[in-house]
Amino acid sequence: MSNIAIIGTGSIATAHIEAYLAMPEISKIVALADIYPEKAMSVATKYNLEARVVANYQELLNDPTIDAVSICTPPYMHATIAIDFLKAGKHVLVEKPMASSLKECDEMIKASIESxxxxxxxxxxxxxxxxxxxxxxxxxxxxxxxxxxxxxSFWWRGHSYYDLWWRGTWEKEGGGCTLNHAVHHIDMLQWMLGLPTDIFAATSNTLHDNAEVEDLSIAVLRYGNGSLAQVTSSVVHHGEEQQLIFQGEKARVSVPWKVNAQIAKENGFPQEKNDEDLENRIQEAFHQYPELLFEGHKGQINNFLMAIKGNQKLLIDGTEGRKTLELITAIYKSANQGVHVKLPLSADDPFYTREGMLANVKHFYEKQSSVENFSDDTITVGGNYEKL
Known part of the structure; x- marks a missing residue:
């Protein structure tokens, strides 16, 4: 049994809490921390949690009853909180994005190794x-x-989305849709194909003049074997349709799932009939992989808890999280400096540190006003997200 503390009780914390509650035989939520303790108390009441509630997470660092923490705060606090808990001897699961800079990622990984x-x-x-x-x-x-x-990575967010005090700022949120929405799809891309050799990108803010950050970006990635990838990150797309499509020499596959294998005629044009044998073999391979017992946050949290017990390998560690942030950082560097960016990024790159990033990114607009909290911060997903 692992005793868990939830740090930050905003909208994304719900996914963590419900995941832990789905596995009562191996986890128990014993503490909640939020700078708005009344919000944490409300969450504790909603889920009938017998948990300690604090306004300052540091009060939990030396609590011997806590084995691990889920960090669900705004991104700018991820590194500090994670390092503090790792040094205090707690296991850490941190929400995306991993941190505000590659330097912070490296410091988090170091703290994990040392602890x-x-x-x-x-x-x-x-x-x-x-x-x-x-x-x-x-x-x-x-x-x-x-x-x-x-x-x-097509999402849609209304203008008021960026009214929340920390959203839409480079300092607090760390970026716009590329970092905080497309991070899921960019992570899947780098997991499946690895990191590209170089990137060229452009960003814009087209519909949200209450945010410093981008609400639309387009990046072109080039890989060592000559293949190209294009990544569109957006919070301006009605319908919120997401997809990953891989066009191969012999066939095309994608999520949502689709397979197509064409055959060329003598003149190079496609035959009317596809390669059904190959399509069938691909379909067989796809369905060969078994259904997961737990999916989404539940799946990852189950793996985290099993890894704490030593029963499974941790599938997404700090090094994996860093790869995704490096790709996103390269997109921001290219878009803000108008250059092709070669990977990997070095420690002397101006975009390696949070300070360097803040000094080199464009503010599309300046936030003029903000709200502390929304009365309803429920997360909704549209389009075909559930089919991914």
């Missing part, structure tokens, strides 16, 4: 059955060399 405690970064979409199945298909190399990948 010999687990550090995991939330990437819950990896723990979806269709995603695991797609990864399995790609690992079988059935579609041949991948030539092109299309990543559409």
């Amino acid at each position: 010999q405690k687990l550090l995991s970064v939330v990437a819950q979409n990896r723990f979806m059955t269709p995603i695991m199945r797609l990864k399995h298909v790609l690992d079988q190399h059935l579609i041949g060399k991948i030539a092109h990948t299309q990543v559409d």
Whole structure:
């Protein structure tokens, strides 16, 4: 049994709390921390939690009854809180994005190594059955060399979304839709294909003049084998349709799941009939991977708890979380400096530190006013997100 503290009780904390509550035989929530303790008390009441509530997470650092923490605060506090708990001997699961800079990521990884405690970064979409199945298909190399990948991270957020005091600021949120929405799809991309060799990107703020950050970005990624990927990150797309499409030498596969394997005629044009044998083999490989018992946050939190017990390997550690942030950081560097960016980014790169990032990014607008909390901060997902 692992005793858990939830740090930050905003909207995303709900997913963590419900996941832990779904596994009462291996976890128990014993503490909640929030700078708005009345919010934490409300959450404790809602879920009937017999948990200690504090306004300052530091009051929990030396609590011997706490084994692990879920960090659900705004991104700018992730590194500080994670390092404090790791040094205090607690395992840490931190929400995406991992941190505000690569330097902070490296400091978190160092603290995990030195404390010999687990550090995991939330990437819950990896723990979806269709995603695991797609990864399995790609690992079988059935579609041949991948030539092109299309990543559409299409979300829609109304103007008031950025009224919340920390959202839409480089200092507190760390970025816009590329970092805080497309992070899921960018993480899946780098997990499936690895990191590219170079990136060129552009960002814009088209519809949210109450945010410093971008609400739309487009990036082109080039890989060592010559293949290209295009990543569109958005909070301006009505319908909120997301997809990852991999175009291979022999076939195309995607999530939501679709397979298509065309055959060329003598003149290079496609035949009317596809390669049904290959399509059937790809379908078989896709469904060969079993349904997951737990999906999304539940899946990742189950893996985190099992890894604490020593019963499973931690699937997403700090190093994996850092890779995704490095890719996103490279997108921001390219968009803000108008240059092709080569990976990896070095420690002397101006975008390696939080201070360097803040000094080099463009403010599309300045926030003129804000609210402390929304009366309803329920997270809704639209489009085909549940099918990923």
